[in-house]
Amino acid sequence: MGKAAGIAEAFRHRRVAAIVRFGGLFGLALVMFALVLLVFGQNPLRAYVDIFRATLGSAYGFSEVLVKMIPLVLTALAVAIPSRIWLINVGGEGQLFIGALFATWGAVTFNGQSAWLLLPLIAVLGFTGGGLWALISGFMRARGWASETISTLLMNYVAILLVSFFVFGPWKDPESANYPQSAPFPDAAILPFFPGSRVHLGALLAIAGLLIFHFVMSRTRWGLEMRAIGVNAEAARRNGISTHRYMLLVMFIGGGMAGLAGMGEVSAIHGQLRPSLSPGLGYAGFLISWITMGNPLGIVAAAFLISIITAGGDILQMTHRIPAAAIHILMALVLFVVLARRSGRKGGK
Amino acid sequence: MNPTPFLSFRGITKSFPAVLANDHIDLDLYGGEIHALLGENGAGKSTLMKILYGFYQADAGEIRVNGQPADIRSPRDARSHRIGMVFQDFVLIPALTVAENIALFLNDLPFVLDRASICKRIEGISERYSLPVDPGAPVWQLSVGERQKVELLKLLLADTRILILDEPTRSLAPHEAAGLFRILGNLRQDGFAITIITHKIREVLECADRITVMRRGRIAGTLPRADATEGDLVALMFGKAVAESPRRQSASPARDSAPLFELRGVSTEPEGTGLGLKAINLTIGSGQIVGVAGVSGNGQRELGDVVLGMERCSQGTKYLDGVDATRWSVARMRGSGTAFIPEDPLGMAAFPWLSVQENMAMADTARYARQGGLSMDWTRVRSDLQASLQRLGFSIPPVYVPLGTLSGGNIQRMILAREMAHDPRLIIAFYPTRGLDVQSAVAAREVLLASRDAGAGILLISEDLDELFALSDRLVVMRRGEIAAEGTPQNLTVRQVGYLMTGSTGEEAKRG
Numbered sequence: 001m002g003k004a005a006g007i008a009e010a011f012r013h014r015r016v017a018a019i020v021r022f023g024g025l026f027g028l029a030l031v032m033f034a035l036v037l038l039v040f041g042q043n044p045l046r047a048y049v050d051i052f053r054a055t056l057g058s059a060y061g062f063s064e065v066l067v068k069m070i071p072l073v074l075t076a077l078a079v080a081i082p083s084r085i086w087l088i089n090v091g092g093e094g095q096l097f098i099g100a101l102f103a104t105w106g107a108v109t110f111n112g113q114s115a116w117l118l119l120p121l122i123a124v125l126g127f128t129g130g131g132l133w134a135l136i137s138g139f140m141r142a143r144g145w146a147s148e149t150i151s152t153l154l155m156n157y158v159a160i161l162l163v164s165f166f167v168f169g170p171w172k173d174p175e176s177a178n179y180p181q182s183a184p185f186p187d188a189a190i191l192p193f194f195p196g197s198r199v200h201l202g203a204l205l206a207i208a209g210l211l212i213f214h215f216v217m218s219r220t221r222w223g224l225e226m227r228a229i230g231v232n233a234e235a236a237r238r239n240g241i242s243t244h245r246y247m248l249l250v251m252f253i254g255g256g257m258a259g260l261a262g263m264g265e266v267s268a269i270h271g272q273l274r275p276s277l278s279p280g281l282g283y284a285g286f287l288i289s290w291i292t293m294g295n296p297l298g299i300v301a302a303a304f305l306i307s308i309i310t311a312g313g314d315i316l317q318m319t320h321r322i323p324a325a326a327i328h329i330l331m332a333l334v335l336f337v338v339l340a341r342r343s344g345r346k347g348g349k
Numbered sequence: 350m351n352p353t354p355f356l357s358f359r360g361i362t363k364s365f366p367a368v369l370a371n372d373h374i375d376l377d378l379y380g381g382e383i384h385a386l387l388g389e390n391g392a393g394k395s396t397l398m399k400i401l402y403g404f405y406q407a408d409a410g411e412i413r414v415n416g417q418p419a420d421i422r423s424p425r426d427a428r429s430h431r432i433g434m435v436f437q438d439f440v441l442i443p444a445l446t447v448a449e450n451i452a453l454f455l456n457d458l459p460f461v462l463d464r465a466s467i468c469k470r471i472e473g474i475s476e477r478y479s480l481p482v483d484p485g486a487p488v489w490q491l492s493v494g495e496r497q498k499v500e501l502l503k504l505l506l507a508d509t510r511i512l513i514l515d516e517p518t519r520s521l522a523p524h525e526a527a528g529l530f531r532i533l534g535n536l537r538q539d540g541f542a543i544t545i546i547t548h549k550i551r552e553v554l555e556c557a558d559r560i561t562v563m564r565r566g567r568i569a570g571t572l573p574r575a576d577a578t579e580g581d582l583v584a585l586m587f588g589k590a591v592a593e594s595p596r597r598q599s600a601s602p603a604r605d606s607a608p609l610f611e612l613r614g615v616s617t618e619p620e621g622t623g624l625g626l627k628a629i630n631l632t633i634g635s636g637q638i639v640g641v642a643g644v645s646g647n648g649q650r651e652l653g654d655v656v657l658g659m660e661r662c663s664q665g666t667k668y669l670d671g672v673d674a675t676r677w678s679v680a681r682m683r684g685s686g687t688a689f690i691p692e693d694p695l696g697m698a699a700f701p702w703l704s705v706q707e708n709m710a711m712a713d714t715a716r717y718a719r720q721g722g723l724s725m726d727w728t729r730v731r732s733d734l735q736a737s738l739q740r741l742g743f744s745i746p747p748v749y750v751p752l753g754t755l756s757g758g759n760i761q762r763m764i765l766a767r768e769m770a771h772d773p774r775l776i777i778a779f780y781p782t783r784g785l786d787v788q789s790a791v792a793a794r795e796v797l798l799a800s801r802d803a804g805a806g807i808l809l810i811s812e813d814l815d816e817l818f819a820l821s822d823r824l825v826v827m828r829r830g831e832i833a834a835e836g837t838p839q840n841l842t843v844r845q846v847g848y849l850m851t852g853s854t855g856e857e858a859k860r861g
Contacts, residue, residue: 221714221722224703228711231700237659238689238698239711248796 025337033330044322050319051312061311063197067269068307070199071096071278073206073299075285077213078130080294081254082138082148084217085229085246090309091137091152092258093282094159095130099259100266101163102129104182104273107189122189122263123205130259130323132253133159140249142244148251156282164275173272182273191268202264209257214296226250258282277296291338309334353416353481355380355542356432360410363396365757370396372566378511380540383533385557389586389644389812393566394546397810399511402427402434433509435500437516443489447471447482447499454503474505478535494525501532501591507802511542518552530556530643550851562586583847587814608632608668609806610656610775615665617651624830626651631825631832633775633806640821640838641810644850645780648830653779656808657689658682669775682748683713685854688773690793692780694764701753705763708752709734712767728804737770738762741796758789768794768856769796776800776807782816794820814843 034044055061075092082089102125110118137155141148164180173183191201217223229236229243237243261281266273284306292298313327353720354377361374370393378384386394389747399405401412403423412419414430421427427434441450452467468484475482480498488496497517504512514533518526533543533556547553553560560577562569562585569585610633619625626648633639643649654660658679667675669685677685699708710717710730717726731748738745743762746755755763768776778797782790797820801807811817817824818838826834826849834841834849 219724221718222726224707224710224725225714227703228700228707231702232696234696235698235700236711237679238657238691240678240683241711241714242678242680 004075008227013323019260022338026334029330029333029337032333036326036329037322040320040322040326042105042322047316047320051308051315054315055308055311063194063199064305065307065311066203067198067200069300069303070202071261071265071281072284072288072303072306074202074209074264075255075282076288076292076299076303077209077285078134078254078256078261078282079255079260079286079289080292080296080299081213082134082250083289083294084226085233085243085250086143087138087141087247087250088149089134089137089152089251089254090149090286091134091155091159091255091282092261093278093280094152094156094284095133095255095258096262096265096278096282097156097159097163098133099126099130099262100164100273100277101159102126102259102261103183103266104166104171107185107267108183111186111189113188115192118186119191119201122267123260126259128259128265130262131256134251134255134258135248138192138248141245141251148247149227159343160275163277165272165276167273171273180275181300184272189267190271191264193268198268200264200268202260202268205260207240209260210296210299258285261285287335291335303335306331353811354378354413355415357413357416358397358401358410359413360505361397361400361407361412362409363400363405363407368757369566371400374568376561376568376571378542378544380510380542381537382558383537383543383552383556385544385545385547385560386563387550387553387560387582387586388563388569390546392563392586394563395515396566397563398434398515398544398546401432401513406417424620424824428509431508431510432503432513433511434513435497435504435515435517437519438748439496439500441488441496441499444487446485446487447491447502448484450488450499451484451503451506455507470506471502477504478505478532480532485527494528497529498532498825507751510540511544512536513544513546515546516548518544518547518549524553548586548851550579550586552576553582554579567672579848580844583844585853587843595834609635609637610808611668612655613666613668615655615662615667617655617660618663619830620660624648624651625663627830631654633808635774635806636804637822638801638807638809638820640817640824641808641827642812642814642817642824642846642850643827645812647827647850649827650779651830652827653689653808653810655778656682656775656777658689681714683717686771686774688768688776690765690768690776690778690781694760695753699752699760699764702751704749705746705752705755706730706734706748708763709748709767709770713771716771733770734763737766741766741769741792743792761789762792765793765796769800772803772805773800774805776805778807778809778811781809782811782813782821814846817846818843 030048034048035042037047055065055147069107074311075096078092079089102120106122106125107118108122118275134152137146137151138147140146140151154284167180171182173181175183193200194203208209217226225236225241226246227248228239228241233243242338262277265277265281270277288299288302288306309327309331312330313324316322316327356378356454358374358376361371362369363371374397376397386397388394396405400407403421403426405420412421414432421430442453445453448464448468448471451471452462471482471484474480480502481492481496482498482502488499491499501512517529533545536543537558545557552603554574554577558574559571560574560582561571562582564586567671572581612629612631613627616627617625624647629652631639631652641649641652651660655662658674658677658681662675665675666673669677669682674682689698695701702709706727710725710727714725717730719726734748736747741762743766746759746763752760752763776797781793781797794816797807797809809817809820821838823837824835824841824846825832826846826860828849834846
């Protein structure tokens with residue numbers, strides 16, 4: 001027992017040390033970005049205070065951070081779930097678009113139905129759309145035809161073009177001057193919001209997704225089998241576990257998560273399908289999943305951080321007249337120190 | 350012959366967890382001589398050479414170079430003593446040219462590469478020893494035989510005097526092998542000390558001057574070529590007194606009963622560098638151990654995998670209890686009472702980062718699933734594991750730690766207990782005692798015999814002929830994906846099986 005306590009103690013120490021180190025490195029990234037702001041002739045302290053105030057300093061700002069987190073958590077899950085058996089899903093972006101496409105079809109086609117029918121319908125359609133899109137890559141991988149890493153990446157472009165095809169062509173809203181966008185969603189197909197904010201029902205889906213993911217991986221037979229495949233795929237096959245079946249399953253569910261993100265964005269945020277639906281949410285989810293190694297709490301923390309940083313970009317543009325893209329410098333610095341920490345530790349072992 | 354050896358091993362001992370790989374090895378290598386180190390896989394040849402090259406440190410003993418004790422802690426040290434090694438898997442960089450690859454290896458590489466002079470040096474040596482290679486060719490364009498020549502050139506340019514070649518003919522065509530032996534002959538005349546590591550008797554007799562046979566970590570004997578015959582070498586490699594060793598007879602001679610498992614005309618497609626099975630007919634009865642002998646890489650892994658359902662039959666049919674099981678999944682075979690005892694549990698059947706009890710549950714997750722899979726019955730997993738370990742007389746390891754933290758022997762015992770937990774009817778034992786210490790090996794054999802006596806059919810794949818003759822009720826010898834011979838331990842001799850395994854019969858020479 002003493003040994004177990006010792007291990008727990010060491011683990012706690014390691015965790016504290018990791019948090020301290022991460023905090024220090026994050027601070028370093030902030031200092032480096034401050035130098036960039038100085039070059040722009042801005043007062044970095046003012047800028048940071050403004051960003052903090054606008055995101056965490058008010059209930060509204062905080063709710064906007066949560067709004068941004070919803071699709072990030074879902075697209076991170078889209079990557080984390082397949083990554084349990086070492087499938088690398090780079091296709092969150094495309095799966096998100098196809099999910100939005102399917103949801104839009106449902107919302108526009110069944111216009112006039114009640115919300116009780118429409119909302120579950122577009123959620124199921126969004127999930128199915130993203131899932132099927134990813135399943136194509138899973139199937140090609142299981143058959144040994146193509147690496148899922150490459151095929152999911154390439155299919156992102158196909159997905160975005162497919163959405164463009166529909167909004168420029170058959171689904172174009174005749175009432176919108178000449179904008180490439182679908183007809184607006186009927187009110188019944190718009191996800192309900194929490195009072196006084198833009199935080200929509202998708203938040204519950206994201207939380208449920210995280211909880212189910214954690215529960216399945218740690219408690220169930222399927223989680224055990226997936227962890228086994230992740231540790232030693234050959235041994236898993238010799239133990240009678242069908243790795244191919246899991247490849248299809250995790251790609252479908254992972255893609256479905258990204259599809260839900262697309263459904264949430266198109267229904268609650270945009271209200272109609274547009275090619276500008278996602279500013280790279282799928283890729284951001286990929287980063288979040290890999291820097292946290294798919295840990296559910298880590299996903300929440302990283303999505304939170306990235307949401308604040310992207311919100312910060314808008315603040316800088318509005319109040320400091322710095323292009324919003326400048327925030328990508330801070331994003332890159334943060335990723336840089338996070339990743340440096342990981343490989344540094346590997347090298348130290 | 351040169352009176353002082355270039356290199357001497359004195360009392361080299363090296364043990365790994367659960368296996369004594371080298372046990373007081375004394376060996377001398379002389380200049381102007383081709384020395385063959387012969388032995389089965391796992392006899393300790395490669396370990397000895399890796400100690401010499403600085404990959405491993407010996408537990409005891411010393412290495413002397415030209416009579417002086419040498420402290421070799423890394424490949425760099427070895428090279429400074431002019432020792433060079435050609436590995437089974439070459440270490441060339443495919444995208445670079447021959448000259449660039451060789452230059453990378455040289456110690457006296459100047460800051461600015463003088464390509465012309467390096468090419469000239471390469472050409473000088475390659476002409477002298479008839480190793481024709483184009484220095485400007487990128488390595489990825491070269492055949493395996495040519496790459497081997499580049500490896501040799503590398504060592505020669507780096508001024509090596511002691512050359513060690515690990516299984517040099519493994520992937521060479523027969524005419525390429527003959528060419529290699531001619532080159533080695535030239536090098537011998539120039540006074541190099543050459544050692545080849547191999548398990549092919551015919552090649553040893555073709556090119557070696559002196560032959561040392563290793564067996565189970567010890568030197569079984571050293572013979573000059575002139576005194577060596579195939580028979581002597583087979584006897585040294587596989588042990589002499591085997592045929593007389595006591596043998597336990599099958600408790601229930603099930604010859605008349607219907608076979609438990611049957612392969613009829615089964616062939617498979619070759620995968621990667623492996624080879625496919627060709628029209629295998631094999632029957633395993635209840636209460637019967639069928640031993641499979643063969644040098645590894647002759648289709649034994651494929652045979653085991655076909656029985657288990659890991660590999661598909663491209664032709665032929667497979668029956669379990671008279672029912673067509675040709676297309677059954679691994680899960681269905683296992684669910685029908687098939688157990689798999691692997692050679693290397695961490696590679697083939699176990700999960701180092703999962704806990705001991707999770708590894709136990711893995712073999713049959715359906716059995717331990719609760720509520721349709723929403724949770725697992727860990728209490729039952731633990732009690733089954735403990736019961737099985739106790740029945741086998743093994744101690745009980747902690748169940749919550751990752752399996753990978755246990756010792757090699759304990760991992761093997763844990764996997765054995767897992768596979769035996771539910772009284773399997775058909776057992777595929779894949780080199781079950783390879784790498785085990787004597788005590789664990791005896792325990793594993795007892796388990797197999799007890800299962801047989803309880804009515805299980807067992808496919809025992811092994812290279813240890815002592816083990817095969819002692820345990821098997823029937824024996825088959827595999828070579829090149831085919832069953833080369835079949836018989837009982839009574840009507841076959843170890844010597845015959847040894848010949849059949851190594852393919853050193855006249856028939857083989859004609860085909861080669």
